[in-house]
Amino acid sequence: MSFAARIRACNNFDRTRVIPLYAGARRIGWLRRDNAVALAPFRRVFRIDSERAELVADGDVDAVSAAVDEVVDALVRDNRVPKWRYEVFDVAPRWGEAPVFRVDRGAVPFFGVRAYGVDLNGYRRDSDGIKLWVGRRAADKRLAPNKLDNLVGGGIGSGYGAGDTLVKEADEEAGIPTHLVARAVPVGAVTYLMENEVGIRDGVLFVYDVELPADFVPHNRDGEVVEFHLLPARAIIERIRTTDDFKFDVNLVMLDFALRHGLIPIDDPEYLAVASGLHRPLD
């Protein structure tokens, strides 16, 4: 087992297995070829050619979103999209641009549109080194049940920014009060591109660090996390190297934390694999 295996697991994208999905001249997603075939009948919404697909639904953001929703409804019936999540994400060619449409979170990987999230490393400096708060995901989570997770992590819903989402998720997931989450420092983003059962996960995680006081203990409010543990960062890193106990992309966020805080020694044989493996250039 290795750090590189964790990084590869999140970057198993194979360009030959997909076609680009365009809105006008801009690519907005990656469609796995079988998913493209499944979209072909919906001619008023998508035009599917052998090497490219295009969103052709007419109208404003609401109209296009409604047209895509009808397609998603059919995809859910066919079990190509697992289920409606009733959380809506914006779809745009780039972060910060006006959305082309909005889509249910459950269908995001089917279309291979970029999904944005926030991730918060909550740490404490003790006499014996840095410790991190780690949560265990509930057994009924569809994605990565029972896996270890970061203190706070969540997708950025339609109309929200990274900062808003951090405050909201910090409260719901870990009971972090506003005055503590206000101390969180944005320290970069982890980016990856992976194929999963549904399609393509084009993931961008805005990463924050927050140093927490010794008397802070997280408590979950929304049932998504069943327990929290304060673990030595070095033990977490070894666990990442030797097990797949952590949610797939949380491995990357933890490795990024370890690297930035000098917890991976420069003579680790995987030093450069980690340093060059967490921030795929975005197109």
Place this chain on the structure above:
Amino acid sequence: MSFAARIRACNNFDRTRVIPLYAGARRIGWLRRDNAVALAPFRRVFRIDSERAELVADGDVDAVSAAVDEVVDALVRDNRVPKWRYEVFDVAPRWGEAPVFRVDRGAVPFFGVRAYGVDLNGYRRDSDGIKLWVGRRAADKRLAPNKLDNLVGGGIGSGYGAGDTLVKEADEEAGIPTHLVARAVPVGAVTYLMENEVGIRDGVLFVYDVELPADFVPHNRDGEVVEFHLLPARAIIERIRTTDDFKFDVNLVMLDFALRHGLIPIDDPEYLAVASGLHRPLD
């Protein structure tokens, strides 16, 4: 002007303009097509085909290095390599592997072999924020004369590790005593791939941070830096966005520092361009 322009300048590599250089089954460099043509006559050292080149010199590391040196001698005479630098770099398929040969630093971009360096961010926390020590390169430097540079930066010569090089360069370039450089924390690596006049620069910079005491003042010993200034990190970042005062790759190291220390706000329109632009995956 933009951060993205600085990142693009260091990542202007165009795969169609080069052919891979192999040693056995492993790629060790990228040869620009005109450079490949120039190597074609040296049949006992390189075999040049239309879409690939191969190192064919026989013998151990010393023998191959001597054969390549004869080629470099001819390249210097032809002005394809600017000059002998009399510093020798190891060439291996990957960092940490045994070298295939050693080559003079001046010829490294001609062959497009990966070049490793160290870069040290020396900072101070003042009441008004983080300040960084910045040097100005001497006017007679071949590469980036007069440009602003980091406190310490240097190539990793044959037989040296990153840590050794840091200690050596910290002493020569900035007069940093051993007990201070020992506090430096490895915080990752910046990676980029650019074409320059000579060929391809496949750059890997091991990045270190060191917090320096208020009474520390750097002084150069080797004539490579003419002056040092302690500048507010925020002013450096704006200067990087709006000027090309800094050496090309130092822009990337400074942006990495700024990002890790929370000095680029999450709502900066270029936040993701920076976060995903400094760590090209290595093959």
